[in-house]
Amino acid sequence: MEHRLLFKDYNAALKQNKLLGLKCEACGDVAGQPGMACRKCGSTDLSIIELKGLGVIQSFTVMNVAPEGMEARVPYIVVLVELNEGPWIMGNLSGLSPLDANMDIIGKRVTMQQTVPVSDKYSGGEVCGPVFALAAS
Amino acid sequence: MRKVAVIGVGMTKFSGKQAKTAVELFSEAAFDAINESNVKPKDIQALFIGNGLGDFEEGQAQIQAFCAESIGAFHVRANRYENACASASAAIQDAFMWVAGGFYDIVLVGGTEVCTKMGTPLATRTFAMFSDSRYEYPCGITFPGVFALLAHLYSKKYCIPLPELKRQMAQVSVNSHYYAARNPKAQFQKEITVADVLNSLMVATPIQLQDCCPFTDGAAALVLASEKMAGKLTGKPVYIAGIGQASAGNLATQREHLPHLYARELAAGQSYAMAGMKPADVDVVELHDCFSIASIIAMESLGFFPRGKAGEAVLRGETRIGGRIAVNPSGGLKAKGHPIGATGAAQAYEIVKQLRGECGERQVEGARVGMTDTLGGDGGTLSNIILKRGW
Numbered sequence: 374m375e376h377r378l379l380f381k382d383y384n385a386a387l388k389q390n391k392l393l394g395l396k397c398e399a400c401g402d403v404a405g406q407p408g409m410a411c412r413k414c415g416s417t418d419l420s421i422i423e424l425k426g427l428g429v430i431q432s433f434t435v436m437n438v439a440p441e442g443m444e445a446r447v448p449y450i451v452v453l454v455e456l457n458e459g460p461w462i463m464g465n466l467s468g469l470s471p472l473d474a475n476m477d478i479i480g481k482r483v484t485m486q487q488t489v490p491v492s493d494k495y496s497g498g499e500v501c502g503p504v505f506a507l508a509a510s
Numbered sequence: 511m512r513k514v515a516v517i518g519v520g521m522t523k524f525s526g527k528q529a530k531t532a533v534e535l536f537s538e539a540a541f542d543a544i545n546e547s548n549v550k551p552k553d554i555q556a557l558f559i560g561n562g563l564g565d566f567e568e569g570q571a572q573i574q575a576f577c578a579e580s581i582g583a584f585h586v587r588a589n590r591y592e593n594a595c596a597s598a599s600a601a602i603q604d605a606f607m608w609v610a611g612g613f614y615d616i617v618l619v620g621g622t623e624v625c626t627k628m629g630t631p632l633a634t635r636t637f638a639m640f641s642d643s644r645y646e647y648p649c650g651i652t653f654p655g656v657f658a659l660l661a662h663l664y665s666k667k668y669c670i671p672l673p674e675l676k677r678q679m680a681q682v683s684v685n686s687h688y689y690a691a692r693n694p695k696a697q698f699q700k701e702i703t704v705a706d707v708l709n710s711l712m713v714a715t716p717i718q719l720q721d722c723c724p725f726t727d728g729a730a731a732l733v734l735a736s737e738k739m740a741g742k743l744t745g746k747p748v749y750i751a752g753i754g755q756a757s758a759g760n761l762a763t764q765r766e767h768l769p770h771l772y773a774r775e776l777a778a779g780q781s782y783a784m785a786g787m788k789p790a791d792v793d794v795v796e797l798h799d800c801f802s803i804a805s806i807i808a809m810e811s812l813g814f815f816p817r818g819k820a821g822e823a824v825l826r827g828e829t830r831i832g833g834r835i836a837v838n839p840s841g842g843l844k845a846k847g848h849p850i851g852a853t854g855a856a857q858a859y860e861i862v863k864q865l866r867g868e869c870g871e872r873q874v875e876g877a878r879v880g881m882t883d884t885l886g887g888d889g890g891t892l893s894n895i896i897l898k899r900g901w
Contacts, residue, residue: 461765
C-alpha cells in the first residue's frame with residue numbers, strides 16, 4: 374500500500390510555505406504530518422488537505438543552548454501551536470524578541486509566515502520546519 | 511508464565527569524563543552482578559543490553575557481541591536495545607519474557623553508555639535524534655526544550671504561576687542532590703540549594719542548568735533467573751511482579767494528553783495490573799527525572815499524586831524518604847547521573863538494593879515493593895517495572 378502523503382512531498386510543499394496535512398475521510402480528524410493511518414480511528418482512507426497555517430500558541434520556550442550546527446540561531450523561540458484545523462505542530466516563532474517571550478504569549482494567535490530549512494551530515498538531506506509569527510490583532 | 515527473579519545486581523560508579531570503554535564499564539558491572547548471583551559467566555544463557563549512542567560515542571555499534579565476549583559468556587544470544595533513555599528498561603522487559611516463557615533459566619541484562627566521550631555539542635545533537643527527525647528537529651528542539659515546553663504547558667493548565675512551579679521544580683533537584691550525596695556511586699556528591707538552582711544558567715526557559723540531568727558515563731547489570739533457579743542460588747530473590755511498556759509518536763501528536771505523556775499512563779497501568787497492585791502499594795520509586803518538571807509529571811501519571819499537585823507534595827516533603835512515597839533515593843538521573851542506555855538498569859539496581867535493605871543512609875526502611883519508570887525521547891518509549899521482595 375502506498376502513502377497518500379510522503380515526507381518528501383510534505384517537505385517540498387513546506388519549502389514553498391504550504392503546510393499540508395491529512396484529513397481522515399472516516400472520522401474527519403486532521404493530522405498535521407504524513408502517516409499511513411488516522412491517529413484517531415486507524416482508518417487509511419486519508420486525503421491531502423492544505424492547512425491554513427493559522428493557530429494558537431499552546432506552549433513555548435526560548436532556547437539558549439542549541440544542538441551542534443544550530444548555535445548561530447541562539448536564542449530562538451520554539452512553539453507548540455494548535456492549528457485551526459485541530460492538529461498540534463512544533464515550529465519556531467519569529468518577529469518577537471526572545472526577551473519578550475513569556476507566559477502571556479500562550480493563547481496568542483499565530484500565522485505561519487515562512488519556513489526554515491536545515492541540514493547536516495546526519496539529517497538525510499534538507500528538512501524544513503514551519504516558522505510562525507504573531508497574528509495582527 | 512514462570513516467575514522471574516533478579517538474583518544479582520552490579521553497577522559502576524557513575525561519572526563525568528573517564529577513561530574506560532563502554533564494554534569495559536559494562537563488564538565490570540556485569541561481573542559484580544554475576545558474582546553476587548553465585549553463577550559463572552558460562553552459566554549466562556543470553557545477554558540483553560541497552561546502549562543508546564555507542565555509534566557516536568566510540569564508533570561502536572553492535573556492542574552486545576563484544577560485551578558477551580568480554581565477560582566470558584561466549585557465543586550466547588546477545589541483543590542490543592535502542593529505546594533512547596529507556597533502552598535498558600526495554601532490555602530488562604524482553605529478558606524477563608525469555609525467562610518467563612521458559613526458554614532460558616539465567617540471563618544477563620543491563621546497559622552501558624559513555625555519553626561524555628561525545629562532548630557537549632555532539633551529545634546535544636545526538637540526544638536530539640531521539641525526537642522526530644522530520645517534524646521536530648528543524649525547529650532546533652532539544653530535550654531541555656521539550657521539557658521546557660511541557661513546563662510552560664503545565665503551569666498554564668494547572669494554573670500554577672511560573673515562579674511557584676519553578677520553586678517546586680528546584681526542590682526536586684535539591685532532593686536528588688541530597689540523596690546522591692549519600693550514594694557513593696552517584697556522579698554528584700554535593701548537596702545544592704534552591705538558590706543554586708534558580709541562579710544557574712538558563713538553558714531553555716524555564717529550564718535552568720540545575721533542572722537538568724548531566725551527561726554521564728556508566729553501566730549497570732542484573733542477573734535474571736527463573737523462580738526454581740533463583741531458589742537454589744539466593745535467599746533474597748527480588749521478583750519482577752509487573753512490567754509495562756508503551757510507545758507514542760512525536761510530541762505534537764500527543765496533543766490532548768500533554769503535559770502528561772500518554773505512553774506512561776498505558777505502561778504504568780499495565781504494570782500495576784500485572785502485579786495486582788496500586789500506587790499506594792509502592793514503597794519506593796526510581797522515576798525518570800531527566801528534568802525537574804519531568805519528575806513532577808511522572809509522579810502524577812504513576813498515580814502517586816493528583817494532576818497539578820505533585821509539586822506541592824514535593825515542597826511538603828512527601829516525596830522524601832519517610833514521606834508518602836520515597837522518590838529517587840539514589841539521587842535520580844539528576845544527581846546519580848544519566849548514562850542513557852544504562853539508566854533503566856541502574857534504576858532497577860537501586861530498587862533491588864532498597865528491597866534488600868542495603869542502602870545505608872538512604873535506605874527506605876522496610877521497603878517491600880519498588881517501581882522503576884523510564885522514559886525514552888519525548889514519550890516515544892515508556893517502560894515501568896514493579897519489583898517485590900521474594901522472602
